[in-house]
Amino acid sequence: MKITIAEVSKHVDQQVTLGCWLANKRSSGKIAFLQLRDGTGFIQGVVVKADVPEETFAQAKSLTQESSMYVTGTVQRDERSPFGYELLVQGIEVLHESVDYPITPKAHGPEFLMDNRHLWLRSKRQHAVMKVRNEIIRATYQFFNENGFSKVDPPILTGSAPEGTTELFATKYFDEDAFLSQSGQLYMEAAAMALGKVFSFGPTFRAEKSKTRRHLIEFWMIEPEMAFYEFEDNLKVQEEYVSFIVQSVLENCKLELNTLGRDVSVLEKITAPFPRITYDEAIKFLHQKGFDDIQWGDDFGAPHETAIAESYDKPVFITHYPTTIKPFYMQPDPNRDDVVLCADLIAPEGYGEIIGGSQRIHDYELLKKRLAEHGLNEEAYKWYLELRQYGSVPHSGFGLGLERTVGWITGVEHVRETIPFPRLLNRLYP
Structure with missing residues (x-):
């Protein structure tokens, strides 16, 4: 048999x-x-x-x-x-019969292992990481399907960008310019106006020249968008979703977590609700911790996010960032026009931001103004503006980076181990 x-x-x-x-x-x-x-x-x-x-x-x-x-x-x-x-x-x-297999049981350096990624995937540790990744994907589909979301596939080739074009890969689309998608969000907003609650799962691309352990050039995003959902509704979905995938991995990947030497007692604490602090409170906290370099209006870097996360044993939301450092589509706080209704979810143990989300602007005139302020071509966003002309409603969404989430849940240090074939600043092979 x-x-x-x-x-x-x-x-x-x-x-x-x-x-x-x-x-x-x-x-x-x-x-x-x-x-x-x-x-x-x-x-x-x-x-x-x-x-x-x-x-x-x-x-x-x-x-x-x-x-x-x-x-x-x-x-x-x-x-x-x-x-x-x-x-x-x-x-x-x-x-x-295999002859002279290059990856022997002895220790090898990371560059050698990356050059042989097609073979390194066979190792027990890499097998465990990929199985956890697969469980997170399976649980993602289960969570959204059970909560009334429809799966929608946004295009990978786009004519415009949700956050500007400075970090996009450009290509020729016959006789016009196109870009590899850095997010399916704008298209998912259109889908939410048709289907109510939607999610996408697909590859995204950032031409960001970063070599940190948290960055990849090509990575996968889970991006839900929800009509009639406001800021607080959005945070609730995020914490329930993250709790669900962590508990699913604990239940279904015991052997893999053991292989990786993961401290599961840390993961067992990951249940909704999650703590939250405002950007203002985060700035004050960082100053108390000796980070005098960060000022109100600056974005947080990895050391800042890590310092904040160390105060909690669950992921923590940082909310209400300054309008000036966030994308054009985010809804302003009704009580303060200098901050927006957004949140980044910071994972514990130094893994940084795993989710970025916000309530989206639903007012036509305000969105048109924001496009102009960001120097974006209104004609390229005509279809996106029209979503605010024909039955606009409050709506919200977020994006979860799969590889950072896999890294955090598995305890793997570098995101290059969390995707089968990583694309890094200096690596397009194999």
Whole structure:
């Protein structure tokens, strides 16, 4: 019976066949231990010399790292294994012998591993990160589907930009200029006017020349937009959504979090509601902490966000940023026109902003004024302005960066490990 490693718990004391690769091995005189992987998980295969033909034991001892094979054996419970099971091997059929696999069990530098990313993905640690990433995506669809949202796919090629064009990749679209999308938000606002509550999940691109551990050139965003939702409604959805995905990972990725050495007690605290402070309060707090370089009207950098987050054991909202440092589409506070109804959600443990969101301007004349103040071409945004001419309503939305969220939940230090094939300032290969 051919099964996957993920299915072995259903076949205890039964003989099964796994299609797998050899991740590693060790042997003594009479027993060979094969670390097997098949994409769904890892399991130890035990080959006992006295229980198999001589050629099978010799074959087990000569197997090379990452050789592919069919392994037949009996599933047994193993309380010593983090996985809980092992395979007592009776037969091996090699499909392809791997020779001189470059990523050996010894330590390698990050540049070498990134050059071999196509192979590094096979390692136990990287496998665990990708499985957590997959669980966050699965839980995202579950959360929004169960809460009445419709999935909408905004275009990747656009003729305008939600936050200006200085950090966009430009391309030619036949005889006119186009850009790779840095956000699907504007299009999602249009979709919300048609479908009420919507979300998108897709790639975004920022031509930002940053080399920090938090930045990628190409990354994935989850972007909900909601008609008839105001500022407070928006924050409530964000904290419920983040709580949901964290609890889903805790429930469904126990083995992966253990592989990564993640302190799950930190994640177990992540339940709504989340604390919040205003931008004004954050500035005052930072001055008390000795950050004299930051003044009212400045945007926060990584050290500032980290200092703020360290005071909390949950993600924290920083709300009501100055109008001058936020995009043109954000709704002003009705009591103060120098700040807007927005919030950044800062993750604990130094992972920085994982969500940016706001109530959007729904007044036609104000939005038109903001476009002019930002030096944006009104004709390019004609369709966006028209959303405020035909049944405009208060509406809000946010964007969650998937890779930063994966980094925070897994405890991985650098976002390059949170996406299968990262695009960095100096890396377009493989």
